[in-house]
Amino acid sequence: MSTLGELFRDWMPHQRWFGSKGREWAAVTEDGFLLDRGNPVLSVHRVRVEYTDGGRETYLVPLSWRDHPAEELTSAFVGAVPNDGRETYAYDAMRDRESTAPWLIHLVNASTIGPMHFHPAGVAYIPEGLPGDIVSGEQSNTSLIYGNEAILKLFRRLEPGLNPDVEVHAALRRTANEHIAPLLGHIEIDDPADPDAPPATVAMLQTFVPNASDGWRLATASVRDLYAEGDLHADEVGGDFAADSERLGAATASVHADMAKVLPTEPADAGWYATVAGQMNERLDAAIEIVPQLAEHAEGIRALYASVAASTEPVVRQRVHGDLHLGQVLRTATGWIVLDFEGEPARPLAARRELDSPLRDVAGMLRSFDYAARHMLVEQPEDAQRAYRAQEWAERNRDAFCTGYSTASGLDPCGGSPLLRAFEADKAVYECVYEARNRPHWLMIPLTSLSRLTGRD
Template sequence: MSPAPVQVPDDEALVGLLAAWLPGRRWFPVKGSVAELGAAGGLTLVDPRGEAAVRILFVRAVAPGIDTVLQVPVTLRAAGADEDAGGPAVIGTTGAPAVLVRDGCGDPAFLRAWLAVADGPGGDVDPDHPRVLTGEQSNTSVVLPAAPDPDGGPPHPAAILKVFRALSPGDNPDVDVPRALAADGWTHVPRPLGWLEGRWPDRGATAEGHLAVLSQFVDGAEDGFELACAMAGRGESFAPLARDLGMVVAGMHAALADALPVEPPAATVDRASSVAQAVRDRYRWAATAVPALEQYAHAVEELAARTQHLTDLPLPQRIHGDLHLGQALRAHGEWFVTDFEGEPLAPVAARTRPDLALRDVAGMLRSFDYAAAVGTAGSAVGADDARSWADDARAALLEGYRDEVLRASAERHDAPPVDVASRSALLRALELDKALYEAVYEARNRPTWLDIPLRGVERLLD
């Protein structure tokens, strides 16, 4: 027997209830100040079992430097004994008669309702036993186990639902890119199984974009950064895995170029000068925030000048855009690449803009410095051995990437790729750009980690 229907409060009342709950969420983008919150519409979904009312709220959050629309799914039931029961987090009660409001992301009622309206091929999953992943800073992900096969056949794959918290108009790359890669036959990306779009008011207009995506769950996977840290702490070489990873990243770039082709830039665009100027601009910004960088002004200018005179640079293409070890999963002897969303608060157009594929490689190279430092902290591995560990991993990644590019080029009878010397100089500039960004981030957020990017800057300018 289904529970009696509840009187759903209006969105403004629900947003008022959320005001005390949102600042405690890791994904809430406003830190250190009070946000002005307002209702921006939403979607009403229907739980097929009728156990709860389901509402996806769109909440506009405004604070200094931030003006964004957040997605907050909630479930609503009559207040009573259920309030003290286990299950999804209770946000609070509101209305008369009182209505219990829960976080929808871990609530089977919301998950059943979402699956009932999502587009895509679908997956045979069990929404009644979800597991909400903790620690995410931008979104909320929920693992849904495979539904049992009534005929006793082999188990279906589990799935993971990623609910995008900060909404952006347009097609979210964490939906479209994996769909395109999977359709192109690239097997190192979890296959999307379902997705949902929505509309919300946006500065006098109506915006439309993706709200969430359901993807194949990579069972038994190890996070690439955690794996690398553990191996560094044991003094165990990561080079064989890094070489495999380099080959996978090269394959990803080839698949992206094939699945999501872009128009070549105008002949008048000087790509080398653009990279060089970006390094100069990044350095000026970083040195203002991190005084320890001021000593490198001359060395940065010399590197930028050398970069400016590079020729035969590769053409821009679609890339991952935020690639590092934490975006790679190791399972069943293979690497899988995840999280193509990019910076959630950046416009979709900025996150999907064509760029140099080697920028992804540079991001992965920077990851090895972090894994070496974090993994060996407090271990018996000395500083010199940690540096050697990272150097070996970087060399192996580049070897795997180069070998896969050459293999694919020969298979297609293409012209040889950009020469090694040009690639090395370009990579150094891109890696320096990333390290300068990291220095500002660490100075502002994790001062005890600031030495990691500073040592990287010193190495790259040596």
């Protein structure tokens, strides 16, 4: 039998949502409270981890408790702890279907339970009483789907302040934008260790979008259709994606325009351009230490960044998505839905709320088209014919996206902007680090794109 802190130390590093795999733990503390006293009992724990490198992180871990082992929950088992001379068995409550209903019950009732506060949006029906089914494959968060009506996203890593995903969705609700899933409510938690800190966002509830297709799956299916046709061009294949890409560009422009209406904006000045270029160069320096192959592209990349530092391009800074790619959008029968406005989860909350250029989102989507086109080249990197077809697909869909954005907004986002090229390069540098650490055989994808962006290809 173990203490709860020991269980978390053993269990958390193996969870997909734990963001510091490989870091050595120096200490762990936790505080928790009971959210529901039913059967099973549901508790919520704030787990503070200190690392030997001096870093600290706080995670939210809901647990369900049972008097006897539950064989059907073996994969969700966290561990056993002593309780009055016997063992009590702890499970990951997000994967224990019988412990998922209380989240919505408390939202409906606008409850305060211990340090946790439930805030319904008051705009639509919340399906109280339904159990939630976990969404598999998520990285930094954990989501539950309640029937075909609502989806709850639990933010695992806690930071003081309102999560941008809640903030942006709450603001866009006033615009009735058709390209978002309406916010139904959110949950916050106070930190007893720091009474002056703003509460951290624990979770948000949105309308669920049934019968929708993930943008990445649709795009890569189109690429597979192209590869299967040996003598057809991208615009001749039955699975051509360009019309969808154009509509996605228009949807992105619509969301950007409404964000600018209801959230702060300000013109970019020379100081902002210099800061952006400096941050890009710092990230490149750090990336070369991890991915030595970047060094051969460094001169060309720095030239792109220098053009940003010297830019006089008129840009209105505003709130943006911050992590836009094909995996963050859903296609429905009526159009595209944009998801997950929390930004890059690894960045500090304050950085994710900073005003930026909408071109950063455009660059993220353009990079995603490149990935969709080239991901199958990993299997046959020397296939020149397939590489040509991948480039053709990527260019067709990048152009279509830009056309849709331009038609909807009146602004051409891809008209040779130095800032856009620099944003693309900065994203590709980030991708190089990610691939080197997680999928080395995919490193060729961002490196090839950097050759194109710097004129080496």
